[in-house]
Structure formats: structure tokens, C-alpha cells
Amino acid sequence: MTLTCKTAGESHGPCGIALLEGLPAGITLDIEFINNELSRRQGGYGRGGRQNIEKDEVVFLTGVRGGATTGAPLTIQIVNKDSRLDDANTTPPIHNPRPGHADLAGALKWQTNDCRNTLERASARETAARTAAGAVARCFLREFNIECFGFVRGMLDAHAPTEVTNENWKNIRDARDDSDVYCPDDSTCKAIIEHIRNAKKEKNTVGGLCEVHVFGCPPGLGSCVQWSEKLDAKLAGAVMGIQAFKAVEIGMGKECGRLLGSQVHDPIEYNTTTTQESHLGFTRPTNHAGGIEGGMTNGMPVVIRGTMKPIATLLQGMDSVSLISGEAIRSDYERSDVCALPAASVVMENAVGFEIAAAFLDSFSGSTIQMVHASHNEYVQSARKIIPS
Numbered sequence: 197m198t199l200t201c202k203t204a205g206e207s208h209g210p211c212g213i214a215l216l217e218g219l220p221a222g223i224t225l226d227i228e229f230i231n232n233e234l235s236r237r238q239g240g241y242g243r244g245g246r247q248n249i250e251k252d253e254v255v256f257l258t259g260v261r262g263g264a265t266t267g268a269p270l271t272i273q274i275v276n277k278d279s280r281l282d283d284a285n286t287t288p289p290i291h292n293p294r295p296g297h298a299d300l301a302g303a304l305k306w307q308t309n310d311c312r313n314t315l316e317r318a319s320a321r322e323t324a325a326r327t328a329a330g331a332v333a334r335c336f337l338r339e340f341n342i343e344c345f346g347f348v349r350g351m352l353d354a355h356a357p358t359e360v361t362n363e364n365w366k367n368i369r370d371a372r373d374d375s376d377v378y379c380p381d382d383s384t385c386k387a388i389i390e391h392i393r394n395a396k397k398e399k400n401t402v403g404g405l406c407e408v409h410v411f412g413c414p415p416g417l418g419s420c421v422q423w424s425e426k427l428d429a430k431l432a433g434a435v436m437g438i439q440a441f442k443a444v445e446i447g448m449g450k451e452c453g454r455l456l457g458s459q460v461h462d463p464i465e466y467n468t469t470t471t472q473e474s475h476l477g478f479t480r481p482t483n484h485a486g487g488i489e490g491g492m493t494n495g496m497p498v499v500i501r502g503t504m505k506p507i508a509t510l511l512q513g514m515d516s517v518s519l520i521s522g523e524a525i526r527s528d529y530e531r532s533d534v535c536a537l538p539a540a541s542v543v544m545e546n547a548v549g550f551e552i553a554a555a556f557l558d559s560f561s562g563s564t565i566q567m568v569h570a571s572h573n574e575y576v577q578s579a580r581k582i583i584p585s
């Protein structure tokens with residue numbers, strides 16, 4: 197069964213929900229890890245007042261018994277403390293759509309001059325449920341020593357020069373965790389904080405660039421046989437589905453268009469003494485492909501970047517039109533964040549983890565975690581023999 201996730205919930209409704217189907221039975225859920233991902237998602241310099249109200253934690257409503265998955269549909273609930281959807285005083289109708297937000301497109305789609313229903317569902321509050329779903333999927337990936345690591349790469353003119361490798365990523369993760377903006381490079385971190393401070397002073401907002409690395413994927417996740425099965429296509433869809441993301445790159449990404457083939461493609465080497473299971477002996481001196489060739493993992497780390505636009509709710513407002521009178525007016529302001537880029541890097545890390553888990557289960561299926569292990573082990577044993585010795 198394909199691993200799927202749907203979310204539900206309004207920003208100021210009673211809760212957010214994620215419904216996952218297709219997880220095998222017997223995955224031990226690390227609640228501390230999952231809640232820690234939720235708490236990281238709530239943090240980061242630049243957040244607004246809402247995060248002082250909420251304390252996101254998972255409640256498993258279905259599909260979990262004794263701390264492990266049962267194989268049944270798994271439902272996650274995250275309770276909203278700031279629940280007031282039906283209070284017209286505190287959640288009034290919105291008639292002056294914010295450029296860049298879903299407000300206007302939603303008003304036109306649902307044929308209403310009140311943007312409230314649209315913004316409640318379009319809100320990035322939804323990413324709490326998605327993060328929890330991804331963190332659950334990562335409990336599964338950890339069974340196979342597959343780890344995801346995401347961070348903030350940069351913003352405006354500030355760009356971390358950090359090189360992330362199989363060997364150093366855990367140290368870089370420590371540096372990220374010490375940073376207020378989830379960026380492992382100290383001077384970039386300071387520059388980012390300055391940019392956020394300035395944006396706030398100017399009643400403006402700011403976005404930036406997040407990056408995720410996945411270590412330990414076996415080769416062959418995803419497929420080249422159908423466009424819709426390509427792992428890079430699925431990852432791109434998952435990342436573009438995060439609120440405010442406008443671009444995705446895999447590996448060298450758009451740089452490929454500026455270089456020749458010999459500068460872009462990663463040479464193939466074979467070394468039977470390599471201890472890394474994911475390589476199966478095939479190593480690459482570079483990883484411009486970002487670990488994916490032909491829509492399939494090739495044993496190198498998966499590397500994916502996403503660009504987040506500045507948040508659409510500006511304290512200074514933007515030129516807009518009243519949906520009551522048709523007259524030019526400044527857009528509405530709702531309490532919001534100046535910058536949610538650090539939070540977005542956590543969402544992306546977990547959204548990517550979810551897609552990797554889904555691709556893994558497409559390759560190695562089983563009703564129980566033991567059956568998935570058996571299928572994976574068998575693959576690794578036989579894949580090592582493709583070059584006859």
C-alpha cells in the first residue's frame with residue numbers, strides 16, 4: 197500500500213489533523229523526537245505572537261498502540277490553543293486581499309468577498325500537521341539508518357558557505373541547533389538576523405533558501421518507468437506544497453543550465469571495500485545530481501533546496517482592492533510573522549523525509565516492519581552481485 201498523508205484543519209479552528217495510511221505495523225514512534233520537531237518548527241528568530249500562545253504536541257487518535265504503529269490508518273491531532281474560528285469579533289471577515297496570499301484567488305474560486313475561509317486553510321499553521329506526519333515517517337526511516345537534515349542556507353545577500361558531507365553533517369546539525377535562525381554558519385546567521393530585524397523595522401517581510409540532505413538511502417528509490425514515479429518529481433511536489441515556497445532545486449539545480457555536461461555529471465567509481473551500505477560499492481567523487489539520476493536514488497546523499505518567498509502579510513500593507521466596493525485600498529493586516537524561514541526549514545526536512553519513506557515503502561513493502569526489513573535485506577544482498585566477481 198502506498199504511503200499517503202492528508203491534512204485537515206483551520207488556523208484558528210480547534211485542531212490540525214494528519215491522516216497517514218500505508219505505514220507497516222511495528223514502527224516504534226519516538227514521541228520525544230516528533231514533539232521536538234514540532235517545537236523546532238514553532239521557533240526561529242522572526243516569528244510573530246502566535247507561537248507564544250501555542251505549544252504544539254502530537255496526540256495519536258488512531259493507528260498507534262503501546263507506542264508503535266498497528267498498520268491501521270494513523271491519525272495525528274495537534275490542538276490549537278488559539279481556537280476562535282466562530283468568534284466574529286476576533287476572526288472577522290477579510291475583504292481587502294493581501295497580494296501574495298491565497299486571499300484573492302480563494303475569494304474568486306469560492307465566489308465570496310470574504311477571504312476568511314481561504315486564509316484559515318491556506319495558513320502555514322497547516323505545516324504543524326505536516327511536520328508531525330514527516331517526523332512519524334522518519335521514525336520508520338531511522339530503522340534503516342536513513343537520516344534527514346535540513347537547515348537555512350541563506351537570505352538576500354547572506355549565503356552560508358557550509359559544505360555538508362556524510363562525515364560532517366552531525367557536527368553541522370549541532371551548529372544549526374545552536375543558531376537562532378537554524379543556519380550553521382555563524383557570520384551568515386548574524387547577517388540573517390540583521391536582515392530580519394531591518395525587515396521588521398520597515399514593516400516588511402523576508403524569505404530565503406532552505407536545504408535538506410538525506411543520508412543512507414539505498415539506490416533505486418523512485419523509478420524511471422513513469423514520470424509520476426520519479427523521486428525528484430515527488431520531492432519537488434512535496435516541497436512546492438509547503439506554504440510560500442516558489443522554487444525547488446535538486447543537487448546543482450539551475451546551475452546545470454550554465455555548465456557543460458562534463459562539468460555537471462558525476463563520474464562513476466567502483467570500490468568493493470566501501471563500508472557504506474547505500475553505495476553498494478559504486479561511489480561518486482562529486483554529487484552534482486543531488487543523489488538522484490533518472491528519478492531514482494543512486495546511493496549518494498539526496499540534496500534538495502527550496503526557496504521561500506517573503507510572507508504575504510505586510511504590516512505596511514500593499515496596494516489592493518476592496519472586495520466590498522471595488523475601490524483601491526491597502527491590504528488587510530492579520531497578526532503574522534516577519535520571517536518564518538527557520539520554521540520552513542523544519543517543515544521541509546520533514547516533508548522530504550515523508551516522501552523518502554513513501555518511496556522506500558514502494559520499493560520494499562510489507563505489512564510489518566520485519567517484512568520490510570526482510571525485503572530490504574534481500575535487495576541489498578542481491579544488488580551487491582550485479583558485477584559478477
Ligand code: EPS
Binds near residue numbers: 318439531
Ligand atoms: C499565518 C499567520 C500567522 C502565523 C501562522 C501562519 O497566524 P496568526 O494569524 O494566528 O498569528 O503565525 O503560522 C502559524 C500559526 C504556525 O503555527 O506556523 C498565515 O497567514 O499563513
